Amino acid sequence: MGNNILRQILFDDQRHxxxxxxxxxxxxxxxxxxxxxxxxxxGNPKNGFKLLVCEGCHDVRIVPYRCKGRFCTTCSSGETEEWSRMMAEDVL
Known part of the structure; x- marks a missing residue:
């Protein structure tokens, strides 16, 4: 879940x-x-995740699924970067 400031503002103890x-x-x-x-x-593992295991050292990582929503500050930034890359290719 992390320390996302928008998440802290909207969903803290005061229930904004x-x-x-x-x-x-x-x-x-x-x-x-x-x-x-x-x-x-x-990013909540209760909603599903991928379990990654290193074949060499057997290190286990749990990677939770993302929402890919346009309001999400984590997910939408990747979409924005991809859009800007495509626009740069079209313009240049």
């Missing part, structure tokens, strides 16, 4: 996101709620 949805729930578009909920559970 939950209180926001309680207050403005009918005015929030469903896609926004869906993307934020994907972000909430991004």
């Amino acid at each position: 996101w939950d209180r926001f949805t309680e207050k403005y729930g009918t005015r929030i578009r469903p896609i926004v709620v869906k993307e934020v909920e994907k972000f909430r559970h991004c």
Whole structure:
């Protein structure tokens, strides 16, 4: 889960996101709620993971699945980099 500052702001002990949805729930578009909920559970091993084992030293790593959501600060940065690379190729 890490130390993502946006995650800390939205989902800390004061429940900012939950209180926001309680207050403005009918005015929030469903896609926004869906993307934020994907972000909430991004990188959680309870939602699935890959188990990687080194054949040489037998080191075991658990790599949790990501949400690949556009709101997620971790997942969307890769998409943005890929988009900018493709645009640079087209322009140049």
